[in-house]
Amino acid sequence: MAEVLKIGIAEWKQTTAPNRLRTAGLGSCVGVILYDVRLQLAAMAHVMLPDSTIARKNQSLEVGKYADTAITALVESLRREGATRLQAKMAGGAQMFQFKYENEAMRIGERNAEAIRQALKTHRIPLVAEDCGGHNGRTIEFDVATSVLSIRTVSVGTKEI
Amino acid sequence: MLSEFEQDLLKELGNIGSGHAATALSSMLGKPVNITVSSAEMEPITYLPERLGGPERHVASVLLELDGDIRGMILILFAVQDAEQMVSSLIGMPFSFDDFDELGQSAWEEIGNIMSGAYARALGDWLQTPIMIQVPATAIDMAGSIVEFVVTSVQPEEDAALYIDTTFMIDQKVSAGHVLFLPTHGSLHQIQQRLMGHG
Numbered sequence: 001m002a003e004v005l006k007i008g009i010a011e012w013k014q015t016t017a018p019n020r021l022r023t024a025g026l027g028s029c030v031g032v033i034l035y036d037v038r039l040q041l042a043a044m045a046h047v048m049l050p051d052s053t054i055a056r057k058n059q060s061l062e063v064g065k066y067a068d069t070a071i072t073a074l075v076e077s078l079r080r081e082g083a084t085r086l087q088a089k090m091a092g093g094a095q096m097f098q099f100k101y102e103n104e105a106m107r108i109g110e111r112n113a114e115a116i117r118q119a120l121k122t123h124r125i126p127l128v129a130e131d132c133g134g135h136n137g138r139t140i141e142f143d144v145a146t147s148v149l150s151i152r153t154v155s156v157g158t159k160e161i
Numbered sequence: 162m163l164s165e166f167e168q169d170l171l172k173e174l175g176n177i178g179s180g181h182a183a184t185a186l187s188s189m190l191g192k193p194v195n196i197t198v199s200s201a202e203m204e205p206i207t208y209l210p211e212r213l214g215g216p217e218r219h220v221a222s223v224l225l226e227l228d229g230d231i232r233g234m235i236l237i238l239f240a241v242q243d244a245e246q247m248v249s250s251l252i253g254m255p256f257s258f259d260d261f262d263e264l265g266q267s268a269w270e271e272i273g274n275i276m277s278g279a280y281a282r283a284l285g286d287w288l289q290t291p292i293m294i295q296v297p298a299t300a301i302d303m304a305g306s307i308v309e310f311v312v313t314s315v316q317p318e319e320d321a322a323l324y325i326d327t328t329f330m331i332d333q334k335v336s337a338g339h340v341l342f343l344p345t346h347g348s349l350h351q352i353q354q355r356l357m358g359h360g
Contacts, residue, residue, distance in 0.1 A: 008207075009207065009309060024215075024216040024217050024303075024305055025210060025216030025217055025303045025304065025305020025306045025308075025309065026305075026306060026309070027302075027303075027305070027306035027307060027308070027309035027310035027313075028309060028310045028313045028314070029309050029313070048309070048313055049313060094306065094310070095310075096300050096302060096306055096307055096310035096311075097224045097298035097299075097300050097310065098298055099226070099295070099296075099298045100295070100296055100298075101295060106310075106314050108313045108314060109310070135300070136302060136306075137302040137303035137305065137306020137307065138306070139216075139217055139303070154219060154301070154302050154303060
């Protein structure tokens with residue numbers, strides 16, 4: 001029986017085919033998937049912020065929350081299962097509100113996506129496809145068996161990358 | 162976290178803010194607006210999408226940034242059909258966001274403007290500090306995406322928000338609104354200090 005694993009904000013999960021990985025209501029957050037086609041193995045993280053160094057000292061560090069720690073956690077976990085040829089896809093990083101004035105904090109979606117691109121480069125993992133930016137929220141679902149990422153938005157409907 | 166006494170004070174703030182919003186709406190619409198505040202409490206941010214009916218629920222929202230001694234954001238959310246109903250009352254004809262009707266869209270922005278402004282003024286009066294506001298922005302999208310965007314922009318303290326449930330009755334029709342106030346890091350402490358002055 002195929003299962004759909006749900007990933008909440010700042011969480012990450014790993015699974016194998018025929019299961020699917022899903023995260024709902026991505027705004028400025030980015031859903032990133034690392035997968036090994038040969039092993040039919042994949043992991044998804046719901047990344048909230050670009051950099052773990054901004055974590056407050058008294059907070060316990062949630063690895064899925066930050067781009068850098070999430071990518072490292074996914075790579076280590078997938079390699080433990082024997083993954084050797086990892087690839088990546090990602091979606092999200094929207095700017096949900098457009099104010100009439102500029103505000104650096106509101107560009108966090110863009111910064112999340114860029115931080116993930118950098119982390120993937122560091123780990124030498126090719127980014128096969130992405131759907132980032134814009135002004136719409138996204139719900140995404142990754143089919144481990146086919147490596148297809150379905151992306152649903154309120155205004156555009158569903159597309160696949 | 163806040164004490165029970167402080168939570169009670171924040172509930173009162175929720176009542177005052179909703180009262181201001183109803184008065185402002187009523188003079189804008191030229192008809193009576195009745196309100197019921199069903200709850201006002203501090204909630205962990207992670208619970209918010211579920212309380213709003215799930216992360217994928219389609220909502221109409223207004224976001225207002227607050228500046229001054231108290232910084233943060235006020236986010237107002239309505240189910241899309243409830244927001245459309247309020248716009249219809251204002252423009253006197255049926256309205257749907259799907260129609261991209263400019264008159265209706267600007268009516269919605271105006272409703273958002275006066276409602277969020279009313280909550281901001283209530284907060285400023287209550288805390289006896291001037292609060293500066295800009296023109297709010299609106300978005301029609303998934304509740305989870307909207308809340309997430311606001312949370313990552315504000316990075317609030319305590320990872321909690323003041324959450325106020327208010328129903329607005331206009332023309333015998335009920336619209337259920339959710340108002341979230343998210344203070345930025347440092348501002349919650351300011352609020353606590355000012356609230357103690359009330360005790």
